[in-house]
Amino acid sequence: MAAILEVDQLQKTYADSNFGLKDISFAIPYGSIVGFIGENGAGKSTTMGSILGTLHKDSGTIRIFGKEMDAKDVHIKEDIGAVFDTVKLPGGLTVKKLERVFQQLYSNWNKETYSNLIQLFSLPKDKKISGFSRGMSMKLSVAVALSHEAKLLILDEATAGLDPGGREDMLKVLREFVKGQERSILLSSHITSDIEQIADRLIFIKSGEILLQETKEEILNHYGIVQCDPVEYQNIPSEIRLATRGNEVFFDVLVSDREKLPSSLQSKRFSIDDVTLLLMRGERV
Numbered sequence: 001m002a003a004i005l006e007v008d009q010l011q012k013t014y015a016d017s018n019f020g021l022k023d024i025s026f027a028i029p030y031g032s033i034v035g036f037i038g039e040n041g042a043g044k045s046t047t048m049g050s051i052l053g054t055l056h057k058d059s060g061t062i063r064i065f066g067k068e069m070d071a072k073d074v075h076i077k078e079d080i081g082a083v084f085d086t087v088k089l090p091g092g093l094t095v096k097k098l099e100r101v102f103q104q105l106y107s108n109w110n111k112e113t114y115s116n117l118i119q120l121f122s123l124p125k126d127k128k129i130s131g132f133s134r135g136m137s138m139k140l141s142v143a144v145a146l147s148h149e150a151k152l153l154i155l156d157e158a159t160a161g162l163d164p165g166g167r168e169d170m171l172k173v174l175r176e177f178v179k180g181q182e183r184s185i186l187l188s189s190h191i192t193s194d195i196e197q198i199a200d201r202l203i204f205i206k207s208g209e210i211l212l213q214e215t216k217e218e219i220l221n222h223y224g225i226v227q228c229d230p231v232e233y234q235n236i237p238s239e240i241r242l243a244t245r246g247n248e249v250f251f252d253v254l255v256s257d258r259e260k261l262p263s264s265l266q267s268k269r270f271s272i273d274d275v276t277l278l279l280m281r282g283e284r285v
């Protein structure tokens with residue numbers, strides 16, 4: 001089956017900035033949670049905005065459900081749920097009144113899902129949204145995105161600002177969302193432990209360019225991080241070296257296949273956070 005989202009050679013620049021997305025290409029299979037990882041200003045929101053059509057792309061194609069995205073296609077848009085922390089819900093409304101607005105907007109609004117999520121996230125039904133904390137607003141935005149029966153969720157920092165319990169609830173809801181293998185999520189977060197917990201694929205982006213895209217399983221089961229001196233470094237086959245960080249005495253090296261390391265070197269235990277740091281702060285070799 002085709003991917004739920006295909007991004008091909010996406011380019012996007014801003015008139016008043018040197019930043020640009022450089023040929024961003026990736027695909028999100030059905031039933032998958034893709035973690036989008038990059039430092040501040042790497043281009044995650046720009047990519048997501050270009051996919052959603054809230055930003056005008058310079059070039060490239062975006063196919064959703066096998067169909068090229070057309071900004072005017074309302075039906076495709078109904079199938080996408082987006083949560084951005086810059087999008088503000090109308091502050092004068094309550095959770096209850098907001099539902100009446102969204103029922104008019106979305107033909108397939110699901111009252112039961114909305115009610116269940118409001119309860120799960122412990123959100124007050126009769127309090128004005130303007131009095132919600134950042135975390136409460138994020139939870140409400142996710143509840144709305146999930147209640148119009150979207151098939152693709154695009155979540156920009158949806159777990160930021162949530163307390164540990166709230167994050168656990170959110171991750172559970174997101175995992176549940178993709179369970180039937182018919183829906184998918186693209187999720188950006190600076191909390192790499194959240195991404196490590198729920199994503200099955202990872203895309204690392206730096207300065208508008210994808211550095212690495214890989215399944216989490218492949219990274220955790222086959223990649224490696226070794227500490228070595230300059231002589232040992234020379235013995236690591238160059239084709240498996242992905243990034244290096246260190247001084248003249250010691251290096252940390254990210255490798256794509258730890259089985260191919262010389263026997264004198266062993267990968268240390270590592271997390272996705274360690275991989276992220278090496279890719280973002282290290283040099284490509």
Ligand SMILES: Nc1ncnc2c1ncn2[C@@H]1O[C@H](COP(=O)(O)OP(=O)(O)OP(=O)(O)O)[C@@H](O)[C@H]1O
Pocket residue numbers: 014015016017019038039040041042043044045046047
């Ligand atoms: N409207 C704009 N006009 C000019 N430059 C912009 C605009 N929006 C974003 N940029 C620039 O584009 C670059 C990428 O920003 P973007 O918001 O996509 O990064 P990000 O990876 O989402 O960062 P963060 O993790 O901080 O949210 C930054 O250098 C930013 O300053």
